[in-house]
Amino acid sequence: MKDPRNPFKLRASENIVPEPTFLRLFAPKVLDLIDDEAWGKVQIFQSAPGGGKTSLFRVFTPSSLQTLHRLKQRDDCKDLYKKLEALGAIGDEGPKLLGVMLSCSQGYSMIEELGIEPVQRMQLFYSLLNVRIILAALRGIALLGNLDENRDLADLAIQEDRSRTVISSPPQLPKIGTELLKWAVENEEAVCEAIDSFDPMLRENLKGHSSLFALQLLQPRNISLKGKGIFDQVVVMLDDVHKLSARQRTGLVDNVLNGRWPVTIWIAERLEALTSSEMLALGATSGRDYEPKKLEKYWANKGKQFEGTISNIADKRVRLAANTEIDTFASCLGEGNETEEDESSFVEAFNRISQRVVTDYGKDPRYTKWLQSIDTETGSIRDQAIAWRSLEIIIQRKIRETQMTLPFAYSVEEMEKSATSQVQSVAEISISNEFDIPYYFGFSTISALSSTNIEQFLDFASELFEQIIASELLNKGSVLSPRDQQGIVTKVAERRWKEIPRRVPNGAGVQKLLSAIQEFGFSETNRPNAPYGPVTGIGLSVEDQERLVRASSNDAPKISQLASVLSDCIANNLLEPRSIIQGQKNETKLVLYMNRWICIRAGLPLQYGGWRHVTPEQLVEWMEKGFRSPRNMD
């Protein structure tokens, strides 16, 4: 296969990417998601689209493990091999784990449309799931053992110790591989025929299954080839569970969570599968015994580790690209490499801001020491400009303090204490906006823009990389200027914005709400005294959360509509929920931060932290009329 021009456009979870390429692109650090809690138990992985769930599962499939074993000496596969070896999935002899991966997107939800009793529908659903799990397992075993499915499975035995089963009345299944394969194929055909048939009798006469006995059957000690055990572990991975109907999903998850299955079970679903109450509670821990693993939240808690992981992902893709000398992606984005033009813009910013501050406050004795201190600052012209702007904000905050002050100079310590990272962040973005200086550039920024979603990162990175390789082709070097970087990410943000009505349910309502939140954030951030620092989120009280969850379309239609829109925002990673404890009473708030790419449209910094409390009524008004800046602003 020809090396791709732009490997950032490859979506490795899709089967169109061959195994060797997929493995070369897979970053081993992603496997940190698999901790001890994930083995021998049930683990549910949840994320917005593009979180990396399918790629994670794919690594454990027989074809991936077999290919990796073959490629283990390659430099670009060694780390991944070691990681999987440490997890017990692979060894010198080959794969030690049987990964059975099944996508739930293949027609299961159609069963709900059949005109039979709900109980029968669930039984049909379990039937189809059972036979497909068994089929996937048999095919995986055949692949790993280099067996011919039609001839060699006679040597395979899958025999259950019925005295140790957790299921009451498990069915009698063939024990020999070939017969079990035949049984599974016939049963799958029968169920599919019943689904496709117009004949109701066919469906009613078909006996479904009342339990997921395949999960019981496939434990390692039950599986032997020529009398010998072949696997140390079995992991059943059910992907795209959000594609099931609500009833199927609930039934499956309950069944899986409440059964004491002897195999590892992983379930992957998008956030859209959750109910409104589950969605709005996403920021908090549920207090249950069991907690799904939310990928974006996991990476957000890891801080710099996510940046390291996506740096690894990016560099692997760079090395796969055809006809390029580039070694690392970050090197093309050059942190802090301002151009001469930007440098002179900072000089202008420094001159104008410092002059403005001196003119406005130079004669006020309270600020004398502050002005003197700032004037003696050394450092780059950029840092000095930011320092002056920060001072401007701090002075504005001081002016708005209600207590009376004596006309003595404030101490430098007080100024330094007030010059928090939040203030500096606002200072920097306001300089960028005022003097048209690029702000959104550099690898750390691009990493932040991804909002801990891998596909989102690839979306931005692919456009940047396209520019990089075009520049390389034209012998203009491979480092992009900050202005070019900002131009590209702004375009990508704009494109993503325009796609919202098409891609997101309630798209128009979602856009209206997000527009208002952007404007609100910008308005609050750019208040002269920036009282809350950069505001990139809104907060809801626990009571308001409950109102949103309880609202029905009959008695509170607008609140209900708002709840639906908020859920869609969260499901599609447009708003990121966080649970924050604040105030003297240690109140919990649900804070919904804008996805970081939306902050570009609003001209806001990318740090988390600043937010403002709002009520559902305010949000409803914003959705209907847009955000209006309040008349009395300090």
Place this chain on the structure above:
Amino acid sequence: MRDFLAEKLLASVMGWTTSRTVNERPDLQMLATYKYDRYQQFAPGLRFVESLAIWLNQFTTKEARATAYKLVRSRLVYLSDIEMAHLVSIVFPDYIRPLLLTETSRITKINQYNLAKLINTTEYRILLRQCLFLGLSDGANTGAFRRTNPQLSNEQIRLSHELHPMRSSTLLEKLRDDISSYNQGSPPILETKFKNVFLLDDFSASGLSYFRRESDGGYSGKVYSVLNDICDTTGQLRKLIDTSGLHICLVIYVATSKAKRYLSRTIPDWLTNQSLTTSFSLLVVQEIPDVTSIDPIRDAELMNLFETYIDAERLLENGHFVVGKHDLPHLGFDECGLPLVLNHNTPNNSLPILWHEDGSGRKALFPRITRHK
């Protein structure tokens, strides 16, 4: 690496900025990968982007290169082998079979929408078996046509309309045997002949190669020779057909609207003067509309480019070229003005700017192998 160098050359020839390169490169690579690199008349090792760069480099001004590039990016119609194979595969199920089913409905009085019933009638099976499919050139791809339609007998599909007498006899014998087995008895003699003749071919831009009047008043062309063979009482094809109600259908996988109009008029006109009860129809699977062609007035900028860089006299040196209209030879044979390329060769109806190499060292974008010397 060669592709990379070709792209570099192309960007240099066109004077592209980085942002223009970002916009053009993905599309060019995609077009090359999926279609243009497979052009069968590229020299070994040559691929599309390199050919494009070399071709554009021959235009001496930036404006000329921009015009030529725009022609390729916005107006070029390229029919790949996969697309042509698709047309071959759909012609029977989507175009011919519905006609047969309609006729069966008329004969049996079964409702025309009751397709399953119609297909299972003896009348349909007989009608289908009495179809003869003849290729007019190797472009007809009769092999692929046969393979994609397993319900048709090998004994009713022939590579060529020129049949050996022994072959004709065998065809009739097999036809009688098959119909006997459908009817479970010996049918009357008349029913052992073919009633529908389908003439298959791949492409026509002017229609002239199928049917045309010569300067001496006579006629020539591939379809003419078939029709003549049918009308001639001693012709091989005449022996195969049921003269009392023959239908001839010319099936062209790709044809221009111009060719369609021309053939729809001239062939029926000729047939009405023959002593044969024959109906004729023309079936074009993929029609190329008139608007695809270059218009001398609307596309003045392109005409200027053609006139500047193509030597008309050299074009007219090819004797076959003068068979069609040739006041504006820069528009190709019969002034078709087609910006069209077929995967196996570029037709001479296509714009010479794309295919003409006059021996002076000028390189074509899609070089052509000419049959007409």
